Amino acid sequence: MQAIDSINKAIYPKNCRIExxxxxxxxxxxxxxxxxNYKNTDSLIPLTYIIEPxxxxxxxxxxxxxxxxxAFICFIDDDQKVNELYFNECVNAINKFNNIPILxxxxxxxxxxxxxxxxxxxxYKIYPFPIPVFDLGENPKKIxxxxxxxxxxxxxxxxxxxxxxxxxxxxLGPTGHNLMGSEDTDFFERVLRNGGTIQYVPxxxxxxxxxxxxxxxxxxxxxxxxRNRSITISRPHLYSTAxxxxxxxxxxxxxxxxxxxxxxxxxxxLMRSCSTLGEISGAFYLYLKSKK
Numbered sequence: 001m002q003a004i005d006s007i008n009k010a011i012y013p014k015n016c017r018i019e020x021x022x023x024x025x026x027x028x029x030x031x032x033x034x035x036x037n038y039k040n041t042d043s044l045i046p047l048t049y050i051i052e053p054x055x056x057x058x059x060x061x062x063x064x065x066x067x068x069x070x071a072f073i074c075f076i077d078d079d080q081k082v083n084e085l086y087f088n089e090c091v092n093a094i095n096k097f098n099n100i101p102i103l104x105x106x107x108x109x110x111x112x113x114x115x116x117x118x119x120x121x122x123x124y125k126i127y128p129f130p131i132p133v134f135d136l137g138e139n140p141k142k143i144x145x146x147x148x149x150x151x152x153x154x155x156x157x158x159x160x161x162x163x164x165x166x167x168x169x170x171x172l173g174p175t176g177h178n179l180m181g182s183e184d185t186d187f188f189e190r191v192l193r194n195g196g197t198i199q200y201v202p203x204x205x206x207x208x209x210x211x212x213x214x215x216x217x218x219x220x221x222x223x224x225x226x227r228n229r230s231i232t233i234s235r236p237h238l239y240s241t242a243x244x245x246x247x248x249x250x251x252x253x254x255x256x257x258x259x260x261x262x263x264x265x266x267x268x269x270l271m272r273s274c275s276t277l278g279e280i281s282g283a284f285y286l287y288l289k290s291k292k
Contacts, residue, residue, distance in 0.1 A: 001034060002209065006081035008044050013091050020047040023064045026055035026176075058173035058183045061152070065167055068159045076206065077153035081110065083205035090156055093201040100197050101158035102188075104143070104150035105204025107134040116215055124268035127275075128227050130214035136200050143198035145189065150198070152184030154206050165191050172234055182230035189234075217267065224274035225281070232282025236290075243283035250276040 004020060012018055024031055035049050052063040065073065074090060076082060083089075093103050109131040119130075132151050143149065152168075165187070173183030188198060213219060232239065253276060257269035 001038075003076055003078050003081055004038065004047070007076070010082050010084055010086050012087035016087065016091055018045055018087065020045055021064055021067065022047065022049040023060040024049050024051045025057070025060040026053055056170065056173060056175040058168040058170045061173075061183070062167040062170065065159065065162050070159060072156050072158050074156050075153050077208075079209045079211075080107070080153055080206050081209070083207070086204065086206065089201065089203040089205070093199070093204060094156070097199045097201070100199045101161050102191065102196065102198045103156040103201055103204065104134070104198060105154055105201050105206065106136075107132055107151055107154040107206050107208055109133060109210055110207035112210055114212060115210060116212075118264055118267075119215060121264055124262075124264040126220065126268060126271055128223060130220060130223065131210055132208050136202070138202050140202065141200050143188070143192070143200055145192045149185055149188045150200070152187070154204075155184075155198075156204070161191070161196070165194060165196060169234070172230055180226050180230045182227070182234040185231060186234040217270070220267070220271055221274045224271045225278040228275040228278030229282040229285075230278075232279050233285060236286050239283040239286045241287070243280060243287070246276055246280045246283065250280065 004022075007018075007020060022035060024035070032049070032051075035047065038044060038047055050063055050067060052060050061075075072090070072094060074087075089105070090103070093105075097103065119126075132153070134148070134150050134154060136148065167187075168183045169186050172180065172186055174180050191198065214223075250273060253269045253273040257266050257273055260266045260269065
């Protein structure tokens, strides 16, 4: 409920109609009870929830998209919160860039001070970062293919875009507690390849909650493998042949991880090894699929 709380605390223009739409995705906890209690509170922003019984983030996203017409959709994940001026800045950006139907902003970690010191070390900066971050600087810019793409939980998209470019791929994205992803990468690359525009607006800010369990080595390695596998599967045009060259990259990373005496360096190369394994797994999946 922290995400919903932040929405209610945010300032927004009086002439701006806001409605919260929650997609309850295969939940077996007390989520519905909490949402019903919220709906009985008159002073809060109106809330509607839709139950999507099939597990999967892309299924939930598409369920919400299909329920909305002729409106801007502000995507906010349940482990994020919005800046107090979020809605003001969204409206400002919509008016300023009125011919661009996809906007994105900054997503920053909501640091608590309890995180380990090594996470801020830049000498062996780990990737993918365990806490989603998106920050292209202080100046607005158009996103182009080849640039870092925004996370799906920090975008504002007009509903008409999905009629033109399609919804999120339901073969990608996390299901349950797995760490697959790339449903957003696949969608934004599809938009850009087909002539669409994405505008970065730094004043639009969200914060991602920091869960210290994400700094555990096993989590980091799983995330590297599953995210790189899903990114690879989302880009079949790049993997038309068996990726034997990746074996050399994997051997190099594993050698460096094995013989390092620096814990930061060891962690870095273990993660790079798992990322390469994920890419190999995804590439061979595509290769074998193309041979059927």
